[in-house]
Amino acid sequence: MGTRKSVALQHRGGVANLRGNAFEEFFAVWRVLEALHVAHVPTGLACQLKNCSVDDWVEDAPTERRHFQLKRKRSTRWSEVANEFSTELSKRRAKRASVTLVVGHRATAGRLSSSKQRVPGSEVLLFNRSLKPSEHWSDRRTGAAITRLSIGPTTASERELVWSTIRTAWLNARKPGYFISIQRVIAALPDRTLPLRLPWTPTTRWRAAEKLLRAVSGFSFTLEDGAFTYEEAGGVRGSFSCRTSLFKEFIDRVLKKPPTQLADLRGLF
Amino acid sequence: MKSELARLQTAAVAPYRSAMRKLGASLAHSVKLASKKTAVVTTPEDADYLTAGFLEALPDAATSVICYWTERSSLPEGDIATVVQQFVDPRMPKQVDTVVVLKSIISSGCIVRTNLEKFLANAKPRRIVIAAPVMLKGADVGLRRQFPKKVASLFEFVTFAVDDEKKDNVVVPGVGGWVEERLGLKHTRARFMPALVAHLATS
Numbered sequence: 001m002g003t004r005k006s007v008a009l010q011h012r013g014g015v016a017n018l019r020g021n022a023f024e025e026f027f028a029v030w031r032v033l034e035a036l037h038v039a040h041v042p043t044g045l046a047c048q049l050k051n052c053s054v055d056d057w058v059e060d061a062p063t064e065r066r067h068f069q070l071k072r073k074r075s076t077r078w079s080e081v082a083n084e085f086s087t088e089l090s091k092r093r094a095k096r097a098s099v100t101l102v103v104g105h106r107a108t109a110g111r112l113s114s115s116k117q118r119v120p121g122s123e124v125l126l127f128n129r130s131l132k133p134s135e136h137w138s139d140r141r142t143g144a145a146i147t148r149l150s151i152g153p154t155t156a157s158e159r160e161l162v163w164s165t166i167r168t169a170w171l172n173a174r175k176p177g178y179f180i181s182i183q184r185v186i187a188a189l190p191d192r193t194l195p196l197r198l199p200w201t202p203t204t205r206w207r208a209a210e211k212l213l214r215a216v217s218g219f220s221f222t223l224e225d226g227a228f229t230y231e232e233a234g235g236v237r238g239s240f241s242c243r244t245s246l247f248k249e250f251i252d253r254v255l256k257k258p259p260t261q262l263a264d265l266r267g268l269f
Numbered sequence: 270m271k272s273e274l275a276r277l278q279t280a281a282v283a284p285y286r287s288a289m290r291k292l293g294a295s296l297a298h299s300v301k302l303a304s305k306k307t308a309v310v311t312t313p314e315d316a317d318y319l320t321a322g323f324l325e326a327l328p329d330a331a332t333s334v335i336c337y338w339t340e341r342s343s344l345p346e347g348d349i350a351t352v353v354q355q356f357v358d359p360r361m362p363k364q365v366d367t368v369v370v371l372k373s374i375i376s377s378g379c380i381v382r383t384n385l386e387k388f389l390a391n392a393k394p395r396r397i398v399i400a401a402p403v404m405l406k407g408a409d410v411g412l413r414r415q416f417p418k419k420v421a422s423l424f425e426f427v428t429f430a431v432d433d434e435k436k437d438n439v440v441v442p443g444v445g446g447w448v449e450e451r452l453g454l455k456h457t458r459a460r461f462m463p464a465l466v467a468h469l470a471t472s
Contacts, residue, residue, distance in 0.1 A: 155351075155352070155383055155386035155387050155390065156386055156415075157349050157350060157351065157379065157382060157383040157386060158351045158352070158383070160344075160346065160349055161342060161344070161349045161351055164344045164345070164346060164349070165342075165344075168344075168345075232470065233470075234356075234359070234469070234470025234471055235356050235357050235358060235359045235469075235470055236354065236355070236356045236462075236466070236470055237354070237355060237356075238338065238353055238354030238355065238460065239353070239354075240353065266462045266467065269354070269460035
């Protein structure tokens with residue numbers, strides 16, 4: 001059987017592949033979420049890359065291509081992936097390539113990391129987070145990042161929304177076998193549901209509006225990572241993404257009818 | 270109560286608002302608040318009618334008001350609401366004994382869930398009352414499921430009617446359709462400021 005045919009069969013998968021789909025999808029969304037933290041770096045993301053034996057997840061950066069193979073079962077052995085890993089590592093490329101085996105159990109990760117059969121140059125990554133989005137945000141790294149995305153601690157509902165919008169965006173945007181940019185995933189996210197903070201370049205209109213807003217007594221605001229967060233002296237506070245049409249409308253309204261006091265601002269949101 | 274609920278089905282804007290106020294007052298009598306350290310969590314559309322009626326009927330005028338503006342999304346997993354703006358009464362004590370989540374109708378419970386989650390991030394009340402003139406059958410069970418057992422065990426549901434039918438995502442007979450529309454708030458901005466909140470924010 002030719003390599004191409006073998007890879008095609010591998011992509012088609014069997015029953016075990018279906019069982020692993022949830023794990024793979026969860027990992028994909030997780031990586032998309034992580035890539036959003038460095039959204040200014042263009043990153044290509046792909047699954048089932050053509051003629052690629054380590055195809056579960058591939059990340060393409062300007063200088064490096066990272067391949068991930070996912071194995072959730074406890075009994076995973078190096079012998080199951082050794083051929084594919086060696087093939088992938090031996091391919092000549094302009095870019096540096098790395099191959100990572102992603103496992104779902106701590107004991108498996110430990111066993112595989114110290115194994116003598118480990119494919120030289122490969123890595124082992126433990127991915128044992130809960131498959132329930134509302135639970136797994138206790139993860140220190142992403143949990144902290146998600147807290148930063150909102151006007152306060154994020155609720156389980158908000159976290160589920162972020163998770164679900166990214167998952168839907170990824171599922172809609174991806175095409176097996178092709179790289180898509182992280183920006184395409186971001187673009188697919190609905191604006192009005194975005195509590196996410198993403199890079200935003202201040203416009204001249206915003207700079208003009210900013211001066212007017214600074215002059216309003218009792219109104220304070222910050223603009224950080226593309227999120228406009230405001231607080232009124234009376235206890236009202238809120239936030240919205242600078243990428244939304246709501247923010248553009250807000251700037252238009254401020255410039256059209258410059259607010260002089262707090263009460264004027266209330267009609268602008 | 271039954272007459273007020275029946276009035277909601279056909280009333281024009283002004284009588285509808287009045288009926289909501291009265292229902293708010295009736296809920297206040299049913300809830301029987303004992304603690305002075307009470308917070309009422311409301312939505313902008315309910316603030317000036319249901320919540321205002323509720324607050325007027327309370328003997329203690331010091332009840333704190335919290336208002337959350339939410340945006341709702343329908344996802345394959347169910348409806349989810351996110352808080353986009355909030356008003357927290359500056360007079361709210363650090364320790365709140367009782368929190369009352371007020372809503373004109375509880376259907377999927379996503380707004381109640383989000384509002385309560387937001388509130389509980391900063392408070393540990395001993396009593397959690399979820400009050401609405403009308404609820405959809407099973408909404409209470411659904412809400413309990415979405416919170417840890419410790420929190421869900423504190424829930425008390427207060428309602429006057431339980432409906433079990435939904436048409437086009439609207440509970441029937443419910444409160445006579447979409448509350449914002451019936452209250453005459455349909456064309457208002459997403460972050461409109463209820464008079465109750467504006468008054469509390471400036472006083």
